[in-house]
Amino acid sequence: MKSAPRRNTLAGYLDQLADSEKHKARAREAALEGMVQELARMLKRDEEFLDSNRMSLVDQCLRVVKKGRSAAELLMAARAIGLVAMILDDMDAAHEIYRDSAPKLFDAVKSSSSKLTMPAQVLECFAVLTFFGGYLSEHRLESMAMIWACFFHDSSDDGQGKKKEHSPELVAAAVSSWCFILSSDHCGISRAHWLTAIPCFYHLLGHDNESVVLAAAEALALVFEIDSLMSVPNSAAVDDNGTHGSSSSSSSSSYHLSKHDIAKKLNERERMLAMEATDDDEEGKEQQENIAASRLALVARFFEEGSSCKSLEATRKEGVMLTTWSERSQMAFLEGFLGRETLAEHIKVNKQLQSMFKSKMATKKKKLVGEKPTVMAYDVEREEVKSRLLYKPELKWKPDEDGSLYTEGSKQRLIQKKLTQSPASWLSKARTQHMKKLRQVAATDRSKNVMDPDYD
Template identity: 30%
Template sequence: MLVFDFQLQKDSVLDQALDDLYEKRATTREKALVSIIDAFNSKLQHEFVEKKFATLLHQCLNSIKKGSAKEIALASHTIGLLALTTGPGEKAQEILEESFSFILEALKTKSDITKILALLECLAIITFIGGDDPEDTEKSMQTMWQVVHPKLGPNVVQKKPSPAIIISAVSAWSFLLTTTDGWTLNSKAWQESISYLSSLLDKDDRLIRIAAGEALALIFEIGNLEKFYVATTGSNDSSNHNGINARELTHIQGLRARILNQVRSLSVEAGGKGSAKKDLNSQRSTFRNILDYLEDGYSPETSMKIGGESLNTTTWSQLIQLNFLKHFLAGGFVKQMQDNEVLHDIFGFSPKRKLFSATEKRISGTDKRMYKSPNSVLNKSRTRFLNKQRMLSQDRNAGRFAAADMGNDDV
């Protein structure tokens, strides 16, 4: 009975917090959003979302439109949690469709770093869950790219983004790149991204280098550079069996050699004056893993315990997804990983199941029915989502940096 009373109390807190989002006082709305985030981190709120989905989404969008930087950051995080709770399907698509223009507008006013970071993370999460159309994914990726590498007209001066914003945008961009097969992306944008990421490897900030290095490793895991040169140039020059002419092949080999040399140097870099040892060790470890992949095709394998069960990653794609979701969920990661079947599908993770009391089973019955009904929209969407993840994983396992299909290569 105590469990049931506690749950009623939690539900009333959520309902009150939702009501408080209508208040005029900004601090009241901010406290309400904090309460909602805490509730989502401590338990999957399927029943609340099923009843109050539209209200919560629209009030959060109103906060993004009119709120302070702090309120915008909190509302953005709440929308991301909302998408992870609903899982793939019509609701997730609605979240993306409704939120995109609000996020885009808020990103244009780059006044507060915390706000920008939260908006980028929100856009990544809602696109990852709700972006069924490849065009939606690319649109979000282009938005992120524009934040750090904008295309400007003449006589326009662009303020340089801070290291934190560069790291966040590159990480969010990479997170969405894990859901593509490479062919769906615009070829010119793809080439530009490789050159830009290579330039980031020369930056002073080690965390920027790590984010850029992981993004490059992912690009090579997804597929070879030569695919995109064919689509871009449309050249009729004599080509090899992959459709690459001699000039393009030389350019590709040069780019590969440059990146490999950068990675090799960063994997053994000595610490300089004032360098943070933790960041230096992290850089060396990351770039040793990248070097192993680029030279020999070995992806880093990781394992962590969640509730007594091992959560494993065996590809760059999985590692980037895991790191991004861990960062986004923060203190709520373990609980979400234990109970959220969307995350189970993404990582192929099967947690140990707890033994619930009769009261707890009654409370969570609605949640379970939402997932277990074989005819439910959510269940069908989850199945499609899982199939998509498996297909992409199989495709990527065949894509390696090694240049076996390129004939004799310098790298």
């Protein structure tokens, strides 16, 4: 008997996507949308199927990306690939997906029209894929270099010698994606990269779009937190155009970048946004501008007060204790990718996310109203890392000048053994020579005795 079709499951949507190649775009969009929804909530029934069919799923999505389907299809295919890389516990499997998919996703971003918001969202999927699939520093650095060369480097042009003009949404997404990848492995990436990044982000603080300003401000905060900004005043200078100059420049238009300069610039932009919010009559836009002004003010206080800023005290969000800019930026980026409620559900079961926020899952009993039975509620708490004294056993001997660690007694026994038992020792050689002489003397005496007529 033929089995019923697997509808409303990851397997069913994958079958629909494979069959939809012969049908209209609407069927492909429906299959991709259902697949993304199933991956986002990732029910237990689909985990085993995903482990065994991950490459088939990714190949189908890459086919959509390669053929240049509609913007909606491309975005959902990219989201599906990013979700698979995030969900998988097998790092090698996630890296295989990254290796096959990352170049194609980034090519889709570069070939898309800058007037659409879709490339910005696909770029975020590319960052998620790199974050979870590119587990080596060289992989993450390569993705960061691709983003930088495409959106920020002076030589990025349209093939006719003209510098490309990107939409504010795409520039903000590029900054956020670059920083999201950086936050995953900032210790494994050389500080030399900040010499270009910091002046560029500082220049973006003067951008007309508030989303670009916010992304650049929080990027500078992240770089400052990882102790990269501290080396800039002695090694780099920034001019009014945001270009990277020499520290020996004496031009009046150049000045050394410092925390004070950044805080001053942020405070100016914060006041401008606050004034615009006051003058704006639209309630929604006014609220958005007030939120942006508050975020800029927070970053400004961070640069003024450093890690002692009272506004940056540990906060609990999605059940996770956030204490650093790195964790805050990671949480904000993933909230934009998954949605707040979906991210909270993933943190409860996803080991990579729990390790990412240095968290541990704890179960607590919670009483419901009335006589209803208690249920288990998950709570994620930050696990503080404390330095501990390690036990170091005291050595009963000290190394000699030649680096040996033999004790005096063992060394004497070793010397005695070499002198007496080793075939190459002088004592063994002397003993051999002496025995040889004795044998020669004995042989000579026997020959003389044989020639003696009185020898019996």
